Amino acid sequence: MSPQLREVYAALLERAPENRIEPDLSRIRRVMELMGDPQRSYRSIRIAGTNGKTTTARILERILREAGLRTGRTTSPHLHSPVERIAIDGSPIDEDGFIQAYRDVEPFAQIVDEESLAAGGVRLTYFEYLTAMAYQAFASAPVDVAVVETGLGGTWDATGVVDPDVAVVTSIGLDHQEYLGETIAEIAGEKAGILTATATAVLAAQPEGDAADVLRERIIDLGAEAAFEDEQIGVLARTPGVGGQMITLQGIAGRYEDLFLSLLGEHQAHNALLAVAAAEALLGDGSTPLDTDLLTAALSTVTSPGRAEVVRQSPTILLDAAHNPSGAETLVATVRENFRFTRTIGLVGVLQEKDAEQILATLEPLLDSVVITESSSPRAIPAHELADIARDVFDDEDRVLESTSLPDAIQQAVDLAEAEGDVFGGVVVAGSVTLAAEVRDLLGLPEEE
Structure with a gap:
């Protein structure tokens, strides 16, 4: 990170943190108005949900690029560098572009900050400022369509200043309860805030009935056109394979047979379905099937760093950003379907506001042992505290090791996987996005392409 980017990012971090919602869109609307509403200069697709947003966004963007459109993409949080949050044509903008976007917003942000503070409010938050940067960068490119991942929730999320052509809701589970509500119905109500009449x-199939009910009621109230998974659209067949899976999908406008998807796990087939349906809705108003060769090219080459990603062989290290119980459940199912480890070692670090006990309880049946560690995030649960939780969950102190040093923790996990000459052991890394990012860094993997 260059000194200039470090300076800009430090200024962003001084604002209200990303994981805090200010339930008021007036600041972001005002700054966009002052800038001439750049977000209205291109079409957009907005994506909300608890899990699967980032991968769905990446698959969808890949399809749209294959169709010849110039794309913008926002995702959060980032793995390695904040520039990843703003991508154009599938690649993060460079550091100079990120800094320029910050400077483009700066004079207008100062006006809004002063107006808000004078009225007893707060400055633009970190996420609001980043959102304004992304929308400005897309207009400057310019892009044909923006694929926009919400930050938290939907109703009050800063990304909501776009008027989307398509709105996608992935699966909904418990996460960020301190901001979105304590029940599935309350959280679904916040996510459903991205839906509009136009x-x-x-809509993904929902594992929780309350979420499905809330989404269906919102669609009825709005009178919006909708494609529900397992009704109008669906995953008809899937066969796991080396490096991915073969899938057959029923979209809104067509049926697509035997497509190779270069991602592991049943959940990724469902993410691909949502992306295909969204692309159909945008490109052909849901009435024209997509070209099969286009889909084949897009799905066979899509990547999603930090999501069920094999980052090393001998022993296999599988890395996933699962940071809530439903994400952990999905990870367990993916490991069991795609790997035949004779010994499975966990490497786990969790952030403070997460349900660490339930994440560990979900992973426990999969793991022979777990190495507890911590990332460099100031929100990371200290390793010794998380290890105490793990010992209670695993009910066997010998299965739980701990290390505050992440490099040492990786080595411990690898040694355990290879204990007694075992050549079919594996390491599963999970618990937080920051942990996934730092393990990728330490293993020397390239940043997102």
């Missing part, structure tokens, strides 16, 4: 809705 946007075609693409």
Whole structure:
């Protein structure tokens, strides 16, 4: 990170933190108005949900690029560098572009900050400022369509200043309860805030009935066009394979047979379905099937760093950003489907506001042993505290090791996987996005392409 980028990012971090919602869109609307509403200069697709947003966004963007459109993409949080949050044509903008976007917003942000503070409010938050930067960068490129991942929730999320052509809701589970509500129904109500009367809705099947009910009621109230998974659209077949899976999908407008998807796990097939349906809605108003060769090219080459990603062989190290119980459940299912480890070692670090006990309880049946560690995030649960929780969950102190040093923790996990000459052991890294990012760094993997 250059000194200039470090300076800009430090200024962003001085604002209200990303994991705090200010339930008021007036600041972001005002700054966009002052800038001439750049977000209205291109079409957009907005994506909300608890899990699967980032991968769905990446698959969708890949399809749209294959169709010849110039794309913008926002995702959060980032793995390695904040520039990853703003991508154009599938690649993060460079540091100079990120800094320029910050400077483009700066004079307008100062006006809004002063107006808000004078009225007893707060400055633009970190996420609001980043959102304004992304929308400005997309207009400057310019892009044809923006694929926008919400930050937290939907109703009050700063990304909501776009008027989307398509709105996608992935699976909903418990996460960020301190901001979104304590029940599935309350959280679904916040996520459903991205749905509008004019946007075609693409809705994932919901593991929780309350979430499905809330989304269906919102669609009825809005009178919006909608494609529900397992009704209008669906995953018809899937066969796990080396480096991915073969899938057959029923989209809104067509049926697509035997597509190779270069991602592991049943959940990724469902993410691909949502992306295909959203692309159909945008490109052909849901009435024209997508070209099969286009889909084949897009799905066979898509990547999603930090999501069920094999980052090393001998022993296999599988890295996933699962940071809530439902994400952990999905990870367990993916490991069991795709790997035949004779010994499975966990490497786990969790942030303070997460349900660490339930994440560990979900992973426990999969793991022979777990190495507890911590990332460099100031929100990381200290390793000794998380290890105490793990000992209670695993009910066997011998299965739980701890290390505050992440390099040492990785080595411990690898040694355990290879204990007694075992050549089919594996390491599963999970618990937080920051942990996933730092393990990738330490193993020398390249940043996102």
